[in-house]
Amino acid sequence: MSAQAPPESRWRQVRRWLPLILLVGLSVAVLVSGAAHLLSLDRLLASRAWLKAFVGEGYGRAMVVAFLVYLGAVIVSVPATLFLTMVCGFLFGIVPGALLAVCAATTGGSLVFSIGRGPGRDLLQRFGGPRLDRFAASFRRDAFGYIATFRVLPLFPFWVTNLAPAACGVRLRTFVAATFLGLLPGALVYATTGAGIEDVVAAHETARAACLAEGGTGCDDAIALSALVTPKMVAGLGSLGVFGLVTLILSRRMRRRV
Template identity: 30%
Template sequence: MTDMPDAPANPLLKKLPLIVIIIVAILGAYFLRDYLTFEALAENRETLLAFRDANYFMTVLVFIAAYVVIVAFSLPGATIATLTGGFLFATFPGALFNMTAATIGATAIFLAARWGFGESLGKKLENAEGTVKKIKDGIDENQWSMLFLIRLVPAVPFFLANLIPSFLEVPLHRFVISTFLGIIPGSVVYTSVGAGLGEVFARGETPNLGIIFEPQIIFPIIGLCVLAALPILINALRGKKGL
């Protein structure tokens, strides 16, 4: 079960959603790189706050929609969007808005890639032999652990964390749940940084985006990574004992 709808028979139509995402991502990287920046947020902060105060629920809907588009089309500015969520809505519910939007956007990429390439690639891996087959089986046996691991490790690009599961026949519901829960640590950290942007703006400084790598932040995340990887290690040890 992959929780996926039937794809059209035309190969081009199957690949069209992912092709559109790639084209928009390239155009966005070129045309939007100067707009989705910290400087742009600082210059427009008073306008954004005034709009939020006058239209709170509309601001929430517009923010989530914009964040979904940024993630779904891999546009520059995802980190700035996360900071904006904290700046406008505080750590909570800002983190919840950020995680919801990021999960929806990630799911869009996952579905586009699965629809266009993932199903055929998954079948090829399933029918493979030797080492490739062993790797595929190992991933299948530890899907939850692998999914949480690639979300928790800061070094894994978000875009790749969306694509990899689409090629490995990961069920949609499993992808959505692991994405939403797996991005909680990073989302909360950066949303909290965004919540403190008022003071940063007042001092004329820029936020410390490297905070996630500071000991008090990174060590708990490493601990979560170890917990996520533990079932994989246990299964590997059991496999060796069975040889």
């Protein structure tokens, strides 16, 4: 038997690995370029009026753009999904914003999952050994529960929880369902927090305008502490507290299972 793989077999391997290599290269390029820093709370607050005007000019178009931005961030593994979920809540409201974020994250995660499924299995078969084979089989048996839990608990980077199930041979429909349902609670929490930002900023602008009209000084600090305690912000903070408690309980259960 020839030591060299036939040209057709080598080309099949190249086609199998090329999408993942390109994806990793694009992700590294985005992180090195510093483009991820464009997604920050300061930029959101500075661009608040423009973003709201953009949404007002075309709600559907704005949702499509937001979906594509979120999708791109997930595909290239930009660590800004929580911030983008808050932006979705800020721009579109709690429920529409959360659903948009979850749909975009699920779609992006599924694309990465599909790209990494072939190479991931190759690596597992070549370097895994019996122990990792047993782990992969165990993971497949309880794949829905594991994936959903890892979506609720931010124990690993998002790209890891996209590629690891692919390497273990999890079915795509199981991955999609568990990802969607696992991301939904957290998305509602962060979208609620994002929706409260508008009230805080509006209160700050009102207080600043009143201060300037009276000829006062230090108007940038004119907002009272009580103005920060808006109903949406209270709901968001309360939800974050409950969410943190739930994740703590789940984390302890996961450690016991492991």
